[in-house]
Amino acid sequence: MDKTIEKQGVPLLEVRNLSVSFTQYQGLFGRTRLEAIKSLNVTVKKGEITAVIGSSGSGKSLLAHSILGLLPYNASSGGEILFQGSLLTEKRKKDLRGKEIVLVPQSVSYLDPLMKVGNQIRNGRNDQEWKEKEQAVLKRYGLGEETEQLYPFELSGGMARRILISTAVMGTPQLVIADEPTPGLHIEAAKRVLGHFREIADDGAGVLLITHDLELALEVADSIAVLYAGITVEEGRKEDFKDEKYLRHPYTKALYRAMPEHGFYSLPGNQPYAKDKIAGCPYRPRCPFAAEECKGSIQGRQLNGGYVRCVRAGEV
Secondary structure (H helix, E strand, C coil): CCHHHHHHCCCCEEEEEEEEEEEEEECCCEEEEEEEEEEEEEEECCCCEEEEECCCCCCHHHHHHHHHCCCCCCEEEEEEEEECCEECCHHHHHHHECCCEEEECCCHHHCCCCCCHHHHHCCCCCCHHHHHHHHHHHHHCCCCHHHHHCCHHHCCHHHHHHHHHHHHHCCCCCEEEEECCCCCCCHHHHHHHHHHHHHHHHCCCEEEEEECCHHHHHHHCCEEEEEECCEEEEEEEHHHHHCHHHCCCHHHHHHHHHCHHHCCCCCCCCCCCCCCCCCCCCCHHHCCCCCHHHHCCCCCEEECCEEECCCCCCCC
């Protein structure tokens, strides 16, 4: 990373007001626009982990695909994505994807079932340098040399996750995007996998951790971005979650209270689907503090060292 950029404090990754919509065709001539992401704002700093928290349909995976330039043909996007201080254009996304920006995907089905994992980690390269690097990576993640001769079906769930991480760090990535890297793993295995991402960040890269599990995210993350119905409702430091009074948005506070150690209180209602347009704040129908002004346009703002998108933040 350019040292000048680092000294100036420019984030490694900055997502500003990202929106994503899809064209849906109905019959021969009809078509509609489905707005899946309305306004996402996320920041990742070099050497840190930013965890993006949200339930299914909140826009987490679409955020990852937007950064990587992997949106489907019928998608269109707005807003800005900056990487190392410069606009991340579609050409730049293609040039950096798999090199400086890498993805650890959600599903282990990304592994080729017909290819030994060693070849997949090396991406088909068989020179001595890459073989030695592969062995070093396997050792780093607690996998023996014999692992390279295994096929994906011979791996446990935790081993498969570590193989996916290994493929991502064979180069020298500046940004690692981990899309739900712990589904199906028991708690100890999940913590070990997340610990590997902590190591990656401690080595200097930035990590964007996409997950629905706030409790696990707080184990390793430096900052937390909370998404709701395609909007970033809050972004702050991990330390803000030490006490509810430091949190800014009513939805974030509800997530805090839903954690087992804070009462396990469930939040009534459901997140609206993208096709169900709601005027103003999408959390308004579920919010106990909703007021008439919440039906209008809600702008994001800085508050107490973090970001929030709520007209009543600081009051409730």
